[in-house]
Amino acid sequence: MREELVQSIGPEAAESPAVKAAASAEPRRTRIQIEKRERILEAALEVFAMHGFRGATIDQIAEAAGMSKPNLLYYFRSKEAIHETLIQRLLETWLQPLRELDEVGDPMTELRSYIRRKLEMARDFPRESRLFANEMLQGAPRIMPLLEGELRALVDEKAEVIRGWMKAGRIVRTDPYHLIFSIWATTQHYADFDVQVRAVLGPDRGSEGRFEDAARFLEQLYLDGLRPKA
Amino acid sequence: MREELVQSIGPEAAESPAVKAAASAEPRRTRIQIEKRERILEAALEVFAMHGFRGATIDQIAEAAGMSKPNLLYYFRSKEAIHETLIQRLLETWLQPLRELDEVGDPMTELRSYIRRKLEMARDFPRESRLFANEMLQGAPRIMPLLEGELRALVDEKAEVIRGWMKAGRIVRTDPYHLIFSIWATTQHYADFDVQVRAVLGPDRGSEGRFEDAARFLEQLYLDGLRPKA
């Protein structure tokens, strides 16, 4: 009678291969499972982004999600599992803007669009940015393979695109890698250091205004720098 | 006979200059106290920078400092006290480069020097940078007053200097606050996201080379941007 019962709902990826008919990992979740898992991830994003993995507690996440700790652990088998799901989901969308950098387009327009998209992400998904930043500060223990694999490959590819533009004289000759780094830095700064930005600028200027100012400044900077003409 | 004895060594009050007979709180520490406190702060910097305040444990710090936990707590009355000392000491030096921005000097030279100094700090004191970043990510609960006070005042002052340069036509007209933010972002990025930078660039290019490349790129960016001269 005793049956192998699933300990907690759905693995984040395939774990045991093909116990039943379904070969690949298709969790097959109920309405409640989908809803609750989403609520947990939402709450966990908030907490992990603020305190990092070690600093976050399951109780904290459970309370933020409005449920008891054992209940939360019914939907995710561990704190680690929540974080892993979050990170995985994040990286999927995080690199999208860079992927869209188009070799064929006008270089300055492409770069300007890229900067704007990254800036919009900092504005619209600041917690995701902070989650990522936290992971970096801790030495990226959980995503190092991804950094050295997928991320590096993508950056290499796009750096080559940029280098092509440089060789064609369409943008100035400089280091394409550090160009990409600088765009990441300047845009994510508004999410990661939001508190500081707000403290310095004061509360008067709303977030819309701040981001518009930032976009204008960055456009000026990346186009023509600071040195006055003539 | 029972005397009010000091629970743990000395308040975190900054070591004042050589002036003797200071009326206010002068800890008056032994050689061992000075040494051990320094070792603790060194270890704590490492741990706090990696895991943030909540994620760091006293045991971890004690082990990194090569002493027992009770022994550590003899020199600092709490985890909070260590962190506070670290933050206080950090901020003292952190803003120094900006303070040195000189109204009288040549604007482009001044800005270039500022960028270089900040970049050197990212290279030489990456843990301090990460400690600060962690504090920001957590919403700056411990240094908010300083951000809104001292930091903001300094930035306001220097923004005015920069605006003066703009009005005189010596640098291009743009937002001085976001200019400062962008310098912070691009330079600190090399400390805070060091792991990512390393993963993307590969291990071959040593840190000296990386920082030289970064310096060259930033100089190009801030001087003339990316658009090729027509």
Place this chain on the structure above:
DNA sequence: CACTTTTTTGACCGATTGGACAAACGTTAG
């Protein structure tokens, strides 16, 4: 409806957390 499956909860566990404390040890001035 009865029956099965899913969801929720309370009680509990061993490990770790920040920290207290007195006893023991070391050092040094008189």
Place this chain on the structure above:
DNA sequence: CTAACGTTTGTCCAATCGGTCAAAAAAGTG
């Protein structure tokens, strides 16, 4: 030498940590 002081350690504590488990409560399902 000895008393006073500074330093170190072992032991202990209450609170919290991540996580388990059985049983109760809901929610489907025929």
